[in-house]
Amino acid sequence: MNEGARGSLLGRVVRVLQGRETNQYMIIIEVLDDRYVILADGEKRKTNRPKKKNLHHIEITDYISPEVQNSLLETGRVTNGKLRFAISKYMSEIVTDLKKGDLHDGER
Template identity: 55%
Template structure:
């Protein structure tokens, strides 16, 4: 599911998992590629589009998943709404990570 070292560089709209730093373990979206080493990430909640976090790509686990909504919005207008960022991460968690929904049993204490 995550990309290998031989994969191409990071891309706008790509979902990442933070592996180092204060936001460890959180999902975010790449909103800008600064150079071959650094990107700007945001999640639309704690890290809004207007105040993204600069991260070294070596500190991120990149998923082979790009949100078309985020990518197209940034390409067309140069920005993306925080709601769109949150929705992209929610959609990724539901479809790709298969996070259980409330009522599926696992969140109700069943195993």
Template identity: 55%
Template sequence: MHTGSPCQIGQIVLITHGREAGQYAVVVGIVDERFVLLADGSKRKFDFPKKKNVQHIKLLDIISPEVKNSILETGRVTNGKLRYALMKYVTDSKKGEPIHGEGRCN
């Protein structure tokens, strides 16, 4: 049985390890309980997502409904929607709004 809160499609994460450490990305796929697929719409496009160990990301308590609905309905999402979701999150966090529920995927 899975403990903790699992990652969800459309969830925004902060990459904590590797070459892209310190950058934000969106979960566009879940491989298994250890790995997720991440994309940001600019350097990392939806068609070529990064497979990342969940221990190397910080899960944020923000899910982009546009990204989630698009992937669940069509199996895809545009890179523009990914960029928009990340831009919206970054601008909201700079306004001083608190970021709730930071944690890990499992």
């Protein structure tokens, strides 16, 4: 995976499709290689105990949290609070739109 693709995944909200955290939303905080990413949500999965996940086991959304992405690119770290904020912002913007009958593509 090239650096551009790697950077485009950082800060992206994903939905876990398999495993103990199925249907939970998390954020990619690190890309290991073409198959694996490191996920955290700032709540159950904090940044000090992130989850290594196969890309085939997650659904990558179109939503990137600019706050999380900038923090990761600038310092290589992100706070748990920022992750929680980004996920709650995603849930309020995108998922509430879904309930209005929209398709899940992140468009407004």
